[in-house]
Amino acid sequence: MNLELVTIIVDEYDPAIEFFTEVLGFELAEDSPAVSTHHGTPKRWVVVRPPGARTGILLARADGDRQAAAVGDQMAGRVGFFLRVDDFDAQYQRMRDAGVQFVGEPRAEPYGRVVVFVDIAGNRWDLLGPA
Numbered sequence: 001m002n003l004e005l006v007t008i009i010v011d012e013y014d015p016a017i018e019f020f021t022e023v024l025g026f027e028l029a030e031d032s033p034a035v036s037t038h039h040g041t042p043k044r045w046v047v048v049r050p051p052g053a054r055t056g057i058l059l060a061r062a063d064g065d066r067q068a069a070a071v072g073d074q075m076a077g078r079v080g081f082f083l084r085v086d087d088f089d090a091q092y093q094r095m096r097d098a099g100v101q102f103v104g105e106p107r108a109e110p111y112g113r114v115v116v117f118v119d120i121a122g123n124r125w126d127l128l129g130p131a
Contacts, residue, residue, distance in 0.1 A: 002054055002055070003055050004054070004055065004056065005047065005055065005056050005057065005058045006055070006056075006057055006058070006081075007057070007058045007059075007060050008057055008058070008059055008060070008074065008081075008119070008121060008123060009060050009061075009062050009067055009070050009071050009074060009121065010059050010060065010061060010062070010071060010120065010121045011061070011062060011068075011071055011121065012061060013031075013044050013046050013059060013061055015120055016046070016059045016120050016121065017031070017046060017048065017059065019119065019120035020048040020057070020059070020119075020120075021048060022098070023094075023095060023098040023100060024050075024083070024095070025050070025051070025091075025094070026048040026049055026050050026051070026057075027048065027049055027050070027051055028046075028047075028048055029047040029048060029049050029056050030045060030046065030047040031044060031045070031046050031047075032044065032045045033045075041063070043060075043061060043063070044061070045058070046058065046059040046060075047059075050083070071121050071122065072121045072122020072123055073122065073123075074121075074123055075123065075124065077124070078124065079116055079124040079125060079126050080123060080124065080125075081119070081123060081124075081125040081126075082125065082126045082128055083125055083126070083127050083128065084112075084128045084129075085127065085128070085129055086129075086130070087129070088106070088112075088113045088127070088128075088129025088130065089129075091127060091129075092106060092115065092127060092129075095117060095127070100117050100118070101117060101118040102115055102116065102117050102118075103115075103116040103117065103118065103124065104116060108131075109131075110131065111128070111131060112128050112129050112130050112131045113128070113129035113130070113131075114126050114127065114128050114129070115127050
């Protein structure tokens with residue numbers, strides 16, 4: 001058994017793909033046409049994942065007012081996603097150079113170095129490095 005996908009609701013596909021692939025360094029695993037089950041409108045099945053990871057993120061374009069209201073607030077303001085990296089300093093600098101919004105400064109915790117950042121949709125993530 002494994003967790004295959006989690007969903008992040010986004011405003012638009014292409015800027016989200018660019019953020020996850022160019023800024024975070026994820027791989028674009030799939031980008032296929034699909035049809036909305038709610039309204040029958042065209043959509044895309046877009047999956048990104050960290051290199052070598054089995055679990056991916058389905059980038060789902062908001063469909064309707066309720067989903068649009070959830071963009072950036074899927075976890076009600078809490079950190080809901082956690083990105084563990086081997087080289088914390090290099091990834092942190094890469095993301096800063098790309099203009100990623102950080103909430104606070106990196107700090108040391110028993111579980112490793114950590115800093116909160118905000119993704120393109122407004123969701124909060126922990127960037128985690130080794131202890």
